[in-house]
Amino acid sequence: MMNLNKNLVFNIFYNNFFPQTTGLGGSPVAGHASDQIETMVPVKDRIIKVTFNADVHASLHWNFRPQQTEIYVVPGETALAFYKAKNPTDKPVIGISTYNVVPFEAGQYFNKIQCFCFEEQRLNPQEEVDMPVFFFIDPEFAEDPKMAKVDVITLSYTFFEAKEGHKLPVPGYN
Amino acid sequence: MSTAMNFGTKSFQPRPPEKGSFPLDHFGECKAFKEKFMKCLRDNNFENTLCRNESKEYLECRMERQLMAQESLEKLGFKDLMDEKSEAKKNL
Numbered sequence: 001m002m003n004l005n006k007n008l009v010f011n012i013f014y015n016n017f018f019p020q021t022t023g024l025g026g027s028p029v030a031g032h033a034s035d036q037i038e039t040m041v042p043v044k045d046r047i048i049k050v051t052f053n054a055d056v057h058a059s060l061h062w063n064f065r066p067q068q069t070e071i072y073v074v075p076g077e078t079a080l081a082f083y084k085a086k087n088p089t090d091k092p093v094i095g096i097s098t099y100n101v102v103p104f105e106a107g108q109y110f111n112k113i114q115c116f117c118f119e120e121q122r123l124n125p126q127e128e129v130d131m132p133v134f135f136f137i138d139p140e141f142a143e144d145p146k147m148a149k150v151d152v153i154t155l156s157y158t159f160f161e162a163k164e165g166h167k168l169p170v171p172g173y174n
Numbered sequence: 175m176s177t178a179m180n181f182g183t184k185s186f187q188p189r190p191p192e193k194g195s196f197p198l199d200h201f202g203e204c205k206a207f208k209e210k211f212m213k214c215l216r217d218n219n220f221e222n223t224l225c226r227n228e229s230k231e232y233l234e235c236r237m238e239r240q241l242m243a244q245e246s247l248e249k250l251g252f253k254d255l256m257d258e259k260s261e262a263k264k265n266l
Contacts, residue, residue, distance in 0.1 A: 033192045034249040044223075067212060072221045078251030079222040080229035082208060098188050112191035113250070114242070119195035129198045130208050134233070136251060 037113070042076040043142040050137075053156035054083055060161040061089050062123065067130070076139035078113065083131040083157060087123035094122045095159040102154045109141040110153065120162045197241050204235035230255060 050073055052066035067082040087093050097117045101107035115133040123129065133155070141147050199205070211232050214225035222229070230252045236242035247256055 034245070037251045038248045038253060040251070042223075068215060068220060070220055071215065072219070072223075074223065077223060077226075078229075080211065080225075080232060082212065100188065107187075112189070114193040114196050115191045116196055116198075117188075118190050121195075121198055123198075124200075127200070129200065130202075130205060131198075132196055132208075132232070134196075134229075134250075 040076040040139050042074050043139050044074050046142045047072055049152045051154045055158040057160040060159050064159050075137040075141045078136045081133045086128035090125045092124050094120050094162040096120050096162040097157050097159045100156045106153045109138040111136050203239045207232040207235045
């Protein structure tokens with residue numbers, strides 16, 4: 001059972017490893033997502049605390065951290081948050097990240113509109129950059145009885161080094 | 175920091191972002207807008223609702239500098255801010 005889960009998660013991660021062509025250059029976004037964002041109504045009385053974690057895999061020598069420990073959002077309202085990454089070495093380094101949402105059941109309501117994940121990011125020696133995450137929590141979160149007691153959602157990003165021929169480890173299964 | 179995954183629980187399936195990845199702002203062209211936004215958060219107990227103008231301005235900066243694909247602000251969730259603006263203009 002565990003092996004099946006491991007392969008499934010790895011395949012999903014691996015399939016998202018290849019650089020995406022959506023977003024940059026004006027290619028169209030899935031119509032339904034933009035329509036949803038335009039018409040969704042914030043659930044103003046349902047405040048959720050989103051907290052942020054940052055990890056790097058041992059082989060990646062970046063300094064990577066969130067720029068805020070928490071942000072308070074409501075479902076149906078787009079939100080912005082920042083991470084920061086620095087390459088303190090004297091060589092360019094390419095990283096690629098994945099993310100995790102806890103609790104697991106809240107993950108389906110966590111919509112990333114744009115972020116820095118799943119695509120290779122190159123930092124030159126000594127370079128430091130801001131890394132934004134633009135997201136929203138689906139208003140349906142507020143209607144799910146299983147989410148009634150969920151007041152805190154934690155978003156974790158983990159960066160790995162992207163090297164040719166290097167197999168990316170899957171977070172949580174090492 | 176420990177990951178929260180345990181054996182036996184369902185595995186989380188990461189999904190790619192709707193609009194893909196933000197290009198890196200290598201030259202810090204929008205850093206000032208980011209700082210303005212972060213200051214707003216610090217001044218407002220990290221309440222996103224109170225800093226939406228600042229987040230809109232950050233994203234506008236990115237779009238103006240080809241650091242984000244063009245998208246109408248309504249489709250980025252800022253329709254109410256646009257409505258406020260046009261209301262204010264009407265009352266001038």
